Every structure is written in C-alpha cells, then in structure tokens.
Amino acid sequence: MSYGGGYNPYQQQGYAPPPGAYPPQNAQVSPQAQQWFSMVDRDRSGKINSAELQAALVNGRGENFSDNACKLMISMFDSDxxxxxxxxxxxxxxxxxxxxxxxxxxxDRDGSGHIDSNELTQAFSQMGFRFSQEFIDFLVKKCDPATHKEVSVDQFIVLCVQVQRFTEAFRQRDTQQNGTITIGFEDFLTVAIGCSY
Structure with a gap:
C-alpha cells in the first residue's frame, strides 16, 4: 500500500495486540493488512486514530496526508x-x-504524484460526472492555493468522497430527477456539514 512513498517504514517487530483487539476465531484479516496495522498502530492500543494514520501515509509530494483526509477516512470506517x-x-x-x-x-500518467485539471476532468468523467472547466478549476484551486495547478492523492481522495457524498444527498432530494432541488437553509447546512466529515 504505497504511492510515492506510501507508509513510512516503521518496521517494528514483535507486535502483540492487546486482549480483545481481535474478534473471535472465525474472523480473518489478510497478513498484509495485519502487517500495515502493526506499523501504523504506534501506541500499541489495538486501535488507529487519524494522527497515527497521518504519520504513516505519504502522498506523492513526500508530505504526509492532510489531517482532513485522515479524519475523513477514519470516520468512514469507524463503526462505533x-x-x-x-x-x-x-x-x-x-x-x-x-x-x-x-x-x-x-x-497520474507521468508518475509525478499529482494530477492536473485535465487529468481531474478525465477522472470525474470516468466516474460519470460532467463538470464544467470552471468547476474543475475551482476544485484544483481549493487543493493547490499556491499555484492552482495540481491535486495530490490525499486531496483526490477527499474530493472524490465529498463529491460522492454530496451527490447522494442531492439525489435523495431530487425527487423529480430533473437535476434541480429546492432546499431549506437548515437542510442545506445539514448536508454541507454532514458531507464534509
């Protein structure tokens, strides 16, 4: 599980999970996932928080994944x-x-560790979205306020998750399936806040 650096190589040996960290016998986790889990779980709690995940994930620029990306990913799989x-x-x-x-x-055909607006347009198009160039440029600028040119892998994941969440919320309210909705202010805030985390 690596991209342009992937996880930091902690390579800690002899990891023994605390009692109760694993459900009963029949549950199976792949050896590779177990290995990565032991490297990411730095405090040996048997649980991983967003800070531990952030310390382990590196994007194509050699930077750790953003705090926002790690919190979003943890929240997606945090069942309790x-x-x-x-x-x-x-x-x-x-x-x-x-x-x-x-x-x-x-x-990311050139392996640069980021994609530009044309590549982002292609990605969304493959996912079934037909966004205007102005909207794509807006997304790239949000991801890269300095140069307005590129989106890293962690930013890409956040964008895709947010677009999916907002799309689902929109579809639920688009009862006529005509691509427009009327939304009350509190409902709008509920959607905006709910889809952001």
Whole structure:
C-alpha cells in the first residue's frame, strides 16, 4: 500500500495486540493488512486514530496526508464513532485506500504524484460526472492555493468522497430527477456539514 512513498517504514517487530483487539476465531484479516496495522498502530492500543494514520501515509509530494483526509477516512470506517478503527475496520480502509491509489495512478500518467485539471476532468468523467472547466478549476484551486495547478492523492481522495457524498444527498432530494432541488437553509447546512466529515 504505497504511492510515492506510501507508509513510512516503521518496521517494528514483535507486535502483540492487546486482549480483545481481535474478534473471535472465525474472523480473518489478510497478513498484509495485519502487517500495515502493526506499523501504523504506534501506541500499541489495538486501535488507529487519524494522527497515527497521518504519520504513516505519504502522498506523492513526500508530505504526509492532510489531517482532513485522515479524519475523513477514519470516520468512514469507524463503526462505533470512537474516533479510532480496529484491525477489521483498518483492513476495509486499507483496501479502500489501495483502490483510490490505483484510480489515482491511472490518471497520474507521468508518475509525478499529482494530477492536473485535465487529468481531474478525465477522472470525474470516468466516474460519470460532467463538470464544467470552471468547476474543475475551482476544485484544483481549493487543493493547490499556491499555484492552482495540481491535486495530490490525499486531496483526490477527499474530493472524490465529498463529491460522492454530496451527490447522494442531492439525489435523495431530487425527487423529480430533473437535476434541480429546492432546499431549506437548515437542510442545506445539514448536508454541507454532514458531507464534509
């Protein structure tokens, strides 16, 4: 599970999870996910929080994933809303991240560790979205306020998750399926706040 650096190589040996960290016998976690979990779980709590995830994930620029990206990914798989994930939730996150890395690499054809607005347009188009160039430029500027040119893998994951969440919320309210909705202020705030985390 790596892209332009992937996880930091902590390579700690002899990891023994605390009692209760694993559900009963029949539950299986892949050896690779177990290995990554032991490297990410720096405090040996049997749970991973967003700070531990952030310390382990590196984007194509050699920077750690953003705090926002890590909190978003933890929250997606945190079934008990504890702010942490166990090894079974981590395996789901691990697979999810690898799927996004594969998707990202498809559009990062030069292996630069980022995609530009044209590549982002292609990615969204492949996902079934037909966004205007102005909207794509807006997304790139939000991701890269300095140069307005590129989107890193962690930013790409956040964008895609947010677009998916907002799309689902929009579809629920688009009862006529005509691409427009009328929304009250509190409902709008509910959607905006709910889709952002």
């Amino acid at each position: 809303a504890s702010g942490t994930i166990d090894i079974f939730e981590f395996e789901k996150l691990y697979n999810y991240i690898n799927q996004w890395l594969t998707t990202f690499k498809t559009y």
